[in-house]
Amino acid sequence: MNKNEATFSAKAIEAGTNYGDKKELTDVLHLVGLVDGQLRNVVTVRCYMGRSKSAMAVYATVWIHAPDNYRSGSGTASGWGYCKRSAAIAYALQNAGVTLRDPIDGHGMTAVREALNAVARALNLTMWTVIED
Numbered sequence: 308m309n310k311n312e313a314t315f316s317a318k319a320i321e322a323g324t325n326y327g328d329k330k331e332l333t334d335v336l337h338l339v340g341l342v343d344g345q346l347r348n349v350v351t352v353r354c355y356m357g358r359s360k361s362a363m364a365v366y367a368t369v370w371i372h373a374p375d376n377y378r379s380g381s382g383t384a385s386g387w388g389y390c391k392r393s394a395a396i397a398y399a400l401q402n403a404g405v406t407l408r409d410p411i412d413g414h415g416m417t418a419v420r421e422a423l424n425a426v427a428r429a430l431n432l433t434m435w436t437v438i439e440d
Contacts, residue, residue, distance in 0.1 A: 309409070311418075313425035315376060316404030323368045323379025323403070330355035330366055334392060338423045340435035342374060349373045349435070350426060352399070352419070354392050367395035369403050373430045378403045389413035397422075 338350035350373075355366045364385035371378045382398025384391040396419050397412035407425060411418040420437050427435040 310428075311411070311421050311425040312408040313422065313429040314406045315378070315429065316406070318404065319376065319378040320402065320404040321377070321379050322381060323370055323399075324366075324381040326353075326355040326366050326368065331358050333365070335440035336419070336423065337438045337440065338427055338435055339438060340373075340427055340430070340432040342432070349430065349432065350423060352396055352423070354395060363391075365391040365395040367392070367399040369396065369399040369405075371403060371405075371426070371430075376430060378405075380404070384412070390415045392416060393419050400426075 332353060333356050334354035336352040337348050339346055340349045351370045353368050356362045364383055366383050368381045369379060380399045380403025382395045382402055384394035390413050393414050393416060394412040407422055411422045423437045
């Protein structure tokens with residue numbers, strides 16, 4: 308299986324949105340890595356949905372806070388018949404200036420985990436793990 312690859316835009320983008328006061332938190336993922344000999348939370352991904360029973364859209368925000376690479380982005384996905392969480396996360400990564408070689412939108416959370424592994428490799432981390440809250 309080929310590993311996904313990530314690259315970053317030259318300019319750091321800060322377009323993350325905190326939906327915590329308006330939406331229900333549904334998923335949290337952390338990319339924790341070894342940075343300068345210490346474990347650090349390098350990437351945080353949060354997914355939200357509306358509070359009404361008929362809410363269908365998924366909102367995602369990605370924060371990357373690595374040494375010399377701070378950026379954030381937000382994305383939204385709605386509709387039927389695909390993994391909206393992975394789509395919203397894909398759009399949030401793109402909005403933050405992260406380009407993935409292989410698309411993850413609609414491909415499920417396994418693809419999201421591999422995308423976060425690609426981000427870790429692009430950040431030159433030597434040791435890391437992806438944790439779901």
